[in-house]
Every structure is written in structure tokens, then in C-alpha cells.
Amino acid sequence: MNPKTTDALNSATQWYVFLTSGEATDSDRRDWQDWLKASAENERAWQKVESVTGRFTGLDNKASLSVLDRPKHERQAIFDEQRRRAIKHLSLLFMVGTSGWLAYQHKPWHGLMADFATATGEIKHVTLQDGSKLVLNTNTKVAVQFDKQYRHLQLLQGEIYIETAKQPVEQHRPFIVTTEHGSATALGTQFSVRIHDKQSQVGVFKDAVEVKASDVSSHSVRLNAGEKVSFTRNKLYAKVAFDLSAKAWTQGFIIADKMPLKTFVDELSRYHTGVLRCDPSIAELTISGAFPLTDTDATLKSVSQILPIQVESHTRYWTMIKPAQKQPS
Amino acid sequence: MNTTSIHQAVDADTALSAKNDTVDELYRSHNLWLMSWLRRKLGCKHDAADLMQDTFSRVLQKDDLSDIREPRAFLTTIAHGILVNHLRRRDIENAYLMALSQLPEAESPSTETLCMIIEALTKIDEMLDGLPDHIRSAFLWFQLEGITHAEIASRLSVSVSSVRQYIAKALLHCIEFA
Numbered sequence: 001m002n003p004k005t006t007d008a009l010n011s012a013t014q015w016y017v018f019l020t021s022g023e024a025t026d027s028d029r030r031d032w033q034d035w036l037k038a039s040a041e042n043e044r045a046w047q048k049v050e051s052v053t054g055r056f057t058g059l060d061n062k063a064s065l066s067v068l069d070r071p072k073h074e075r076q077a078i079f080d081e082q083r084r085r086a087i088k089h090l091s092l093l094f095m096v097g098t099s100g101w102l103a104y105q106h107k108p109w110h111g112l113m114a115d116f117a118t119a120t121g122e123i124k125h126v127t128l129q130d131g132s133k134l135v136l137n138t139n140t141k142v143a144v145q146f147d148k149q150y151r152h153l154q155l156l157q158g159e160i161y162i163e164t165a166k167q168p169v170e171q172h173r174p175f176i177v178t179t180e181h182g183s184a185t186a187l188g189t190q191f192s193v194r195i196h197d198k199q200s201q202v203g204v205f206k207d208a209v210e211v212k213a214s215d216v217s218s219h220s221v222r223l224n225a226g227e228k229v230s231f232t233r234n235k236l237y238a239k240v241a242f243d244l245s246a247k248a249w250t251q252g253f254i255i256a257d258k259m260p261l262k263t264f265v266d267e268l269s270r271y272h273t274g275v276l277r278c279d280p281s282i283a284e285l286t287i288s289g290a291f292p293l294t295d296t297d298a299t300l301k302s303v304s305q306i307l308p309i310q311v312e313s314h315t316r317y318w319t320m321i322k323p324a325q326k327q328p329s
Numbered sequence: 330m331n332t333t334s335i336h337q338a339v340d341a342d343t344a345l346s347a348k349n350d351t352v353d354e355l356y357r358s359h360n361l362w363l364m365s366w367l368r369r370k371l372g373c374k375h376d377a378a379d380l381m382q383d384t385f386s387r388v389l390q391k392d393d394l395s396d397i398r399e400p401r402a403f404l405t406t407i408a409h410g411i412l413v414n415h416l417r418r419r420d421i422e423n424a425y426l427m428a429l430s431q432l433p434e435a436e437s438p439s440t441e442t443l444c445m446i447i448e449a450l451t452k453i454d455e456m457l458d459g460l461p462d463h464i465r466s467a468f469l470w471f472q473l474e475g476i477t478h479a480e481i482a483s484r485l486s487v488s489v490s491s492v493r494q495y496i497a498k499a500l501l502h503c504i505e506f507a
Binding site: 009010013014016017018020021022048049052053055058059060061062063064065066067068069070072075274275312313314317318320 | 424
């Protein structure tokens with residue numbers, strides 16, 4: 001680069017800053033035009049400025065900023081990993097998927113405390129030491145604490161299904177599941193607990209469960225089979241009826257009965273690594289049937305044979321369900 | 330044998346075929362080694378195979394291969410550049426999809442648009458590489474948020490004239506990269 005070009009470039013950037021400062025007048029802009037015409041070099045320098053600033057046009061500002069303006073350690077985390085040859089972490093990133101990774105980053109203590117955990121798309125069956133059955137749904141973490149007085153499970157994230165084992169009356173220990181929002185005490189029973197959308201939800205399939213929000217010590221609600229309730233730390237919502245097919249996930253299936261496509265896709269996305277979305281124009285289509293949850297790609301493929309939709313994938317992280325394109329007639 | 334004088338003597342076609350022979354030889358002698366080098370760096374077989382193809386297609390684009398003394402050093406230099414670019418793109422893609430998933434559905438772009446955006450963001454990220462964080466942020470806010478120099482100044486607790494220096498500096502940095 002010869003010194004003259006450097007001068008032209010410096011002038012060009014100074015002009016750019018000045019012209020975009022909001023302080024430039026018409027006469028300033030005429031001066032800039034004169035500078036531009038003064039030499040081919042000035043013109044080339046200006047083109048370079050525009051080729052840089054032009055790269056930003058047409059980008060989604062908010063999303064782009066949140067990608068490009070991350071702090072340095074976050075932006076280059078992936079390079080550092082590589083430098084340290086921490087290949088394990090990289091493969092973990094892919095194993096748990098992006099959403100799981102974010103949760104992992106934001107709540108690192110969960111991983112340390114959990115006794116049982118599942119990755120995205122994984123469903124795991126466990127028999128606890130008292131013989132109770134525990135099923136972990138996708139992306140779930142549970143800590144187990146059994147002592148002489150209590151059988152205590154702490155749900156840290158995700159969803160679990162429990163079938164409590166019968167115990168001799170003289171050795172009876174209450175079976176309690178807690179979440180950050182409250183607790184569910186089993187009264188010899190089959191039930192599920194889920195943390196979702198900053199709430200917890202308990203649904204009962206057999207017998208009864210007593211549910212309490214953590215901040216309201218005086219208030220609790222008794223749920224019978226076929227009932228569910230949502231609650232936050234300080235609020236218990238009203239009980240609602242609950243479809244018993246909702247435990248189909250424990251067998252690795254989703255059962256849909258005229259389910260809106262959007263609800264179906266939202267549900268499926270819990271088992272899918274990466275983003276899975278449904279175009280709003282087909283959100284209201286309804287779907288019925290039993291579909292496997294553990295292979296979301298295969299399920300989407302079979303749905304695309306039933307409904308007028310097509311599945312558009314951009315890498316394994318981004319899948320859109322769109323209306324099928326009309327065949328040219 | 331003096332390869333340089335031979336190359337000067339032959340026509341373009343023969344030079345091309347000599348180059349292809351060199352690439353062929355490079356591939357046969359070192360592809361397994363390069364593959365395992367990439368796998369070690371990436372921890373993924375499929376990505377490593379892709380990057381190896383990219384590395385050799387870059388080698389094919391080189392004009393002159395007659396002077397390679399250390400074939401493995403030569404290949405790793407090229408492969409390293411490709412690897413860094415790949416990691417950058419993957420990081421940006423993940424971060425962008427994550428950002429998008431926070432937005433309402435109506436704003437989801439098509440796959441084609443998404444590809445273009447990720448390509449554009451990767452280029453910008455590459456171009457801003459090496460700038461101090463405050464200068465990078467000032468430039469990005471100005472370009473993407475369209476806020477005034479004064480607003481940037483108050484966010485960073487610096488004077489307006491410093492902000493103007495930052496923007497000018499970032500621009501020059503990007504121009505030099507391009």
C-alpha cells in the first residue's frame with residue numbers, strides 16, 4: 001500500500017464518520033463530492049468504505065447484534081476449546097443440542113447435582129432402590145435422595161413419570177417430588193411432574209397426589225386420576241381434566257387426536273436437537289395418530305406424507321415445517 | 330533435476346498436468362494423515378472429511394506447487410485456515426439460530442435467506458477479528474442499531490470524539506482485511 005492510498009483511505013473514513021454524524025451540512029456534502037471527484041484514488045478509497053458498510057445492510061439488526069456483539073470470551077469459546085483440544089466439550093455441544101447447551105451453560109450446578117439425566121431426544125427408564133419406577137423424558141435432570149423418613153426426588157429440569165412401589169405399612173416413607181416451584185406428595189400412585197415455561201405441572205394417572213406451591217404453606221390441592229394442575233412458587237392454578245394418553249411418551253410415543261399441527265410440532269421439538277418450527281400458515285392443520293418421539297426426522301417424514309406440508313432442513317439445527325409446494329399442473 | 334527450467338520449457342497444458350500429478354501425490358501420501366489431524370481437532374468424522382475435501386480443492390487452486398518442501402506443513406497451514414473458518418461459521422450459526430428462536434415465529438427467515446445471513450455474519454465477524462471489544466461494539470452499534478455517536482458515547486462513558494475515532498479505526502481495520 002503506497003502512502004498516498006493510505007491518505008485517501010484515512011480521508012475516506014474521516015469523511016464517512018463526519019457525514020454520518022448528523023452534523024454535516026449541504027455545503028459539507030458538496031465539499032465531500034469535490035473530494036471524491038478530485039482523484040481516482042479518492043474514489044477507490046470511498047468504494048472500499050462503502051463495501052465494508054454495505055455488508056451490514058439487510059441484516060436483522062437485533063439477532064445480528066446478539067451474535068456479533070457477544071463478549072470476546074463467548075465469541076471465541078469455540079476456538080479456545082479447540083486450542084485446548086477439549087474435544088469432549090465440542091462433542092457434548094452436539095450431543096445435547098443447542099438448547100441443552102444453553103441450559104448447561106446457564107445452570108451448571110444442575111449437572112453436578114443430577115443423579116439421572118437424559119439428552120435431547122432420549123427417554124430413560126430407571127428402577128429406584130425401593131422398587132419405584134422412574135421414567136425420564138427428553139432433556140431431564142433428577143436428583144434422588146432417599147433416607148429413613150422420606151423418598152425424595154428433586155426434578156431440576158424436564159419431565160418425569162413415576163409409579164411408586166408399595167411399601168409395608170410399618171416402614172412407610174412418603175414419596176415426594178419437588179421442583180423449584182413446589183412439591184407433589186404421592187399417595188401410592190402413578191403421576192408425572194414437568195417443569196415448563198417457568199411453571200411446574202403435576203398430572204395424576206392413578207390414585208391421588210397432593211400438590212403444594214412452595215411459598216403458600218397453608219394451601220394445597222389434592223389431585224385424583226385424570227386431573228392435572230400447574231403452579232408457580234406462589235400460585236396454584238385451578239385443576240383441569242387430563243388426558244391419560246399423555247403418558248404415551250413413557251413408551252416413546254406421542255398420541256395425537258385432532259391435535260393442531262403447531263401443538264404437535266412444539267411437542268416434537270422437545271425431542272429434536274436444534275430449532276424445529278412450524279410455519280404459521282399451517283399451524284391450524286390437525287393431525288391424529290401415534291408417532292415415535294425418539295426419531296423426530298422419521299416422524300416428520302411420515303407427517304409430511306399425511307398432511308400437505310414439506311420439511312425444510314438447514315443443517316441439523318434448523319428445521320422448518322412449511323406448506324407443500326403445489327405441483328406444477 | 331531442475332524442475333523450474335523444465336516448467337519454463339513446457340506448455341501450459343503440461344504444467345497443469347504436472348500440477349495435478351503433484352496434488353495426486355500429495356493426496357495419496359498424506360490424506361490419511363490429514364484426515365486424522367482434522368479429526369483430532371474437530372472430534373467429528375464427517376466434518377473432518379468435508380474439511381479435507383475443502384483443503385485439497387484449495388490446494389488445486391494454487392498456481393504453483395512445484396516448490397513444496399514440507400508437504401505436511403503446507404497442508405496443515407491450508408487446513409488450519411479452513412478449520413478456523415469452519416469453527417467460526419458453526420459458532421455464528423448456532424448463536425444466530427439461538428437468537429432467532431427468541432424472536433416471534435413470523436420473523437423466521439427462509440432457509441436460503443438464513444444461509445446468506447450466516448455467510449454475511451461470518452464475513453463480518455472475520456473482518457472485525459482483532460479489534461478491541463469497545464471499538465468493535467461501537468462500530469456494530471452504529472452499523473446495526475443506527476444510534477447516534479452521542480448515544481454510543483454515553484453507553485461507553487467516553488467522549489463523542491473518541492467514538493468517532495473508534496468508528497474510523499474500525500472502518501480502516503475492516504478495509505485492510507477486505
